[in-house]
Amino acid sequence: xxxxxxxxxxxxxxxxxxxxxxxxxxxxxxxxxxxxxxxxxxxxxxxxxxxxxxxxxxxxxxxxxxxxxxxxxxxxxxxxxxxxxxxxxxxxxxxxxxxxxxxxxxxxxxxxxxxxxxxxxxxxxxxxxxxxxxxxxxxxxxxxxxxxxxxxxxxxxxxxxxxxxxxxxxxxxxxxxxxxxxxxxxxxxxxxxxxxxxxxxxxxxxxxxxxxxxxxxxxxxxxxxxxxxxxxxxxxxxxxxxxxxxxxxxxxxxxxxxxxxxxxxxxxxxxxxxxxxxxxxxxxxxxxxxxxxxxxxxxxxxxxxxxxxxxxxxxxxxxxxxxxxxxxxxxxx
Amino acid sequence: xxxxxxxxxxxxxxxxxxxxxxxxxxxxxxxxxxxxxxxxxxxxxxxxxxxxxxxxxxxxxxxxxxxxxxxxxxxxxxxxxxxxxxxxxxxxxxxxxxxxxxxxxxxxxxxxxxxxxxxxxxxxxxxxxxxxxxxxxxxxxxxxxxxxxxxxxxxxxxxxxxxxxxxxxxxxxxxxxxxxxxxxxxxxxxxxxxxxxxxxxxxxxxxxxxxxxxxxxxxxxxxxxxxxxxxxxxxxxxxxxxxxxxxxxxxxxxxxxxxxxxxxxxxxxxxxxxxxxxxxxxxxxxxxxxxxxxxxxxxxxxxxxx
Numbered sequence: 001x002x003x004x005x006x007x008x009x010x011x012x013x014x015x016x017x018x019x020x021x022x023x024x025x026x027x028x029x030x031x032x033x034x035x036x037x038x039x040x041x042x043x044x045x046x047x048x049x050x051x052x053x054x055x056x057x058x059x060x061x062x063x064x065x066x067x068x069x070x071x072x073x074x075x076x077x078x079x080x081x082x083x084x085x086x087x088x089x090x091x092x093x094x095x096x097x098x099x100x101x102x103x104x105x106x107x108x109x110x111x112x113x114x115x116x117x118x119x120x121x122x123x124x125x126x127x128x129x130x131x132x133x134x135x136x137x138x139x140x141x142x143x144x145x146x147x148x149x150x151x152x153x154x155x156x157x158x159x160x161x162x163x164x165x166x167x168x169x170x171x172x173x174x175x176x177x178x179x180x181x182x183x184x185x186x187x188x189x190x191x192x193x194x195x196x197x198x199x200x201x202x203x204x205x206x207x208x209x210x211x212x213x214x215x216x217x218x219x220x221x222x223x224x225x226x227x228x229x230x231x232x233x234x235x236x237x238x239x240x241x242x243x244x245x246x247x248x249x250x251x252x253x254x255x256x257x258x259x260x261x262x263x264x265x266x267x268x269x270x271x272x273x274x275x276x277x278x279x280x281x282x283x284x285x286x287x288x289x290x291x292x293x294x295x296x297x298x299x300x301x302x303x304x305x306x307x308x309x310x311x312x313x314x315x316x317x318x319x320x321x322x323x324x325x326x327x328x329x330x331x332x333x
Numbered sequence: 334x335x336x337x338x339x340x341x342x343x344x345x346x347x348x349x350x351x352x353x354x355x356x357x358x359x360x361x362x363x364x365x366x367x368x369x370x371x372x373x374x375x376x377x378x379x380x381x382x383x384x385x386x387x388x389x390x391x392x393x394x395x396x397x398x399x400x401x402x403x404x405x406x407x408x409x410x411x412x413x414x415x416x417x418x419x420x421x422x423x424x425x426x427x428x429x430x431x432x433x434x435x436x437x438x439x440x441x442x443x444x445x446x447x448x449x450x451x452x453x454x455x456x457x458x459x460x461x462x463x464x465x466x467x468x469x470x471x472x473x474x475x476x477x478x479x480x481x482x483x484x485x486x487x488x489x490x491x492x493x494x495x496x497x498x499x500x501x502x503x504x505x506x507x508x509x510x511x512x513x514x515x516x517x518x519x520x521x522x523x524x525x526x527x528x529x530x531x532x533x534x535x536x537x538x539x540x541x542x543x544x545x546x547x548x549x550x551x552x553x554x555x556x557x558x559x560x561x562x563x564x565x566x567x568x569x570x571x572x573x574x575x576x577x578x579x580x581x582x583x584x585x586x587x588x589x590x591x592x593x594x595x596x597x598x599x600x601x602x603x604x605x606x607x608x609x610x611x612x613x614x615x616x617x618x619x620x621x622x623x624x625x626x627x628x629x630x631x632x633x634x635x636x637x638x639x
Contacts (some may be wrong), residue, residue: 029450037450043524044443047449051440051494052455057475058491059462065471079474127366130359139360145622146367149374152617154553156571157610160578161373164606171376174392211629235352260464264497268556286381293470294560306468314465333460 068305069093082300092304101288109284109309112263116198121258124206125251128213129243144214147207159272162200163187190278197269197282210256213247220246252330260317263309285309374618381405383608385600386606405608408601415609417566418573425488425569426551433493433547438540440503442528456503463496469560476561487561488569492554498543505539506532542627552617574613578606 038045067079072086096102127147134140150158165172166186177183186192224242233241244251267286274282286309293302325331384400393537409415444452466487467475472491509532517531533540555571562568 033450041446041449044446044449047524048443048455049438050436051459051499054436054490054494055459055462057479058472059466060458061475062467062471063465065467065474068471068474084501130363133356133359134363135356139363143367144361145625147370148621148625148628149618150370151547152621153374153614154555154571154617156555157614160574160606160610161377163579165373169392171392171394171544203370203373215629235355255536261580271556272575290469294473299470303468303470303610306470310465310468317464 019317031265066303066307068300069307071300073300073303088300092301092321093308095301096305098307104280105283105285105288109263109286111281112194112284115194116201117258117262119198120202120206120209123202124209125213127206128210128217129239131210132214132217144207147210149207150204151208153204155269156272156290158204159269160202162196162273166196187273187275188277190280190282193274193278193281194218197273200269202328216247216250217243248328250331252324252328253332256317256320256324256332259320260313260325262316263313374614377607377610381604381611383604385604388603389600402604404601405604406612409608409612414565414568414573415570415577415612418570419566421567422552422570424485425554426548428485429489429493429551430544430547432489433495433498434540434544436481436494437499437502437543438533439525439528441499442506442524442532445503445506446498459496459499482561483564483567485567488554488558488567491558492551495543495546495550498546501516501539501543502536507535509535538627538630540626542630545624545627549617570613574609577609 009098036321065079067083069092070087071082072088073079073082077085131143131147134143151160165169167173168183168185169175170186173184173186176186186196194283220243224246227236228238228242261286267284267290270282270284270287271290275288285305289302289309290304292298292305296302321331321333335625341466372394375396379398380388380395382398382401382403382405383395384402385404387399388395392552432561443449446452466472476482476491481490513535514527517527521532553571555569555575558567558569558572559575562572
């Protein structure tokens with residue numbers, strides 16, 4: 001599963017990822033080999049001690065903290081003490097699955113991320129294709145630079161602008177008052193939430209998202225276009241038969257990444273912009289975990305809910321990766 | 334040529350007409366999109382230098398400033414919360430970036446060596462953290478146990494390494510021909526000499542890329558600070574901005590202290606908001622067009638190669 005070791009070596013030459021052969025593992029870690037390795041490389045291993053410490057403390061210790069999900073955690077007993085003295089098995093999970101919140105959170109999480117994926121993923125590719133089609137390089141550069149601009153505004157400020165635009169007297173609030181006759185804060189209307197969230201995502205990320213595809217497009221072999229022209233292919237046919245196959249590898253890898261993040265998308269933005277009036281559509285699993293855990297201090301229960309979210313996410317990314325490897329021979333790991 | 338045989342002349346003329354129509358449409362569409370991308374920023378910019386009383390009567394987009402007025406900016410620069418937030422952010426960005434950069438570069442070099450037995454296994458364990466984690470509550474508990482809550486370290490340490498950046502850097506080291514390192518070794522160079530004097534000059538574009546990523550990440554980050562910090566003295570800029578722009582029930586400490594100085598506080602509220610958006614975003618917006626090429630290469634290495 002070494003994401004880093006996998007595949008993506010020869011993009012410049014062929015635009016295709018080459019799978020690295022996995023070395024035979026059986027006899028790698030013999031006593032003799034370990035002794036020789038440590039003797040020769042101990043100084044280098046010493047150099048990555050800070051890195052290893054970082055991952056142990058800030059990634060793997062919290063993973064150990066997941067044990068809280070199976071106990072009724074009390075700070076005075078600590079994580080392990082609570083697990084032994086106050087073990088509750090799967091109670092936190094069954095509580096969550098049986099609660100009123102479960103289906104609402106599932107629905108909101110899936111709808112928000114699903115819509116976001118369905119809309120922004122193809123739009124990014126289309127925008128990249130449109131930009132790539134521009135012949136005038138100054139115009140192209142200008143459009144690119146301007147479209148990247150919102151990406152460099154911080155999330156807090158973007159949300160601040162959204163809040164300002166959506167309030168009753170804001171730019172969008174006023175516009176909606178004219179259209180619907182109702183004067184209201186748009187962020188107080190549950191049915192507008194996803195539209196507002198996804199639009200603001202598009203504004204901030206659409207332009208910057210094209211960078212990768214434009215880079216991939218510039219790697220498509222020019223000779224293939226020449227060949228296609230000689231065969232009488234029009235621009236549309238060139239797009240279908242040369243351009244898209246040329247960047248399909250990139251598209252698939254980005255799709256795996258996006259689907260893998262389906263449950264883990266930015267809850268920070270939700271937490272910044274939502275309010276109790278619109279929990280009906282805005283509250284997602286991650287924001288619920290935040291509220292329950294850090295605001296209400298219900299540590300064990302919220303850890304369980306968070307674990308549920310992470311596991312679904314893990315299953316999603318593994319499945320997409322497997323499917324992709326099976327059907328397209330492209331995969332992340 | 335076969336193309337002539339396949340494509341009759343009329344057809345080609347027709348297709349070249351539809352092609353031209355498409356090109357015109359494309360230019361128009363992209364112009365409109367580019368405007369849409371910057372319009373909100375222009376609105377904020379022009380509003381921030383307009384007359385505050387006039388501004389409060391406006392409800393549409395402000396496409397031209399009205400009655401040039403810099404009071405908003407004066408209030409922003411005199412606001413002690415904002416100034417302190419900015420200084421705190423400078424500390425966090427500098428410390429976390431320097432620390433993260435050094436550890437990332439040194440470690441990426443080691444992890445890129447193929448002649449070390451455990452490197453693959455370590456890399457696997459590190460990569461795993463990209464797709465699975467303990468979650469916010471266990472992280473919070475760990476920070477509590479380490480006694481880091483409410484200290485500057487709580488903002489600096491947990492975010493100082495990004496796995497994504499580590500992978501970019503490792504990929505860069507892998508592309509350097511081994512002969513360079515070997516010849517330096519023959520001259521008796523140690524690991525750190527090899528990394529910083531022999532190899533780093535060859536991978537400096539990637540190093541610059543991840544440095545930029547780190548800087549932006551730390552500049553924008555607010556969530557960890559909001560989880561781990563209670564002491565307002567330690568708040569980074571983004572948390573102060575959050576109070577002013579979003580929480581802002583007109584009586585939060587930050588927005589009030591800015592306005593106390595002015596008699597007609599309410600009139601200036603909106604103006605201050607716009608000014609603060611511009612001041613806090615200006616550093617990034619001024620710099621980014623000049624460093625775009627690093628982002629382009631970074632995105633390519635990072636996402637296409639893993």
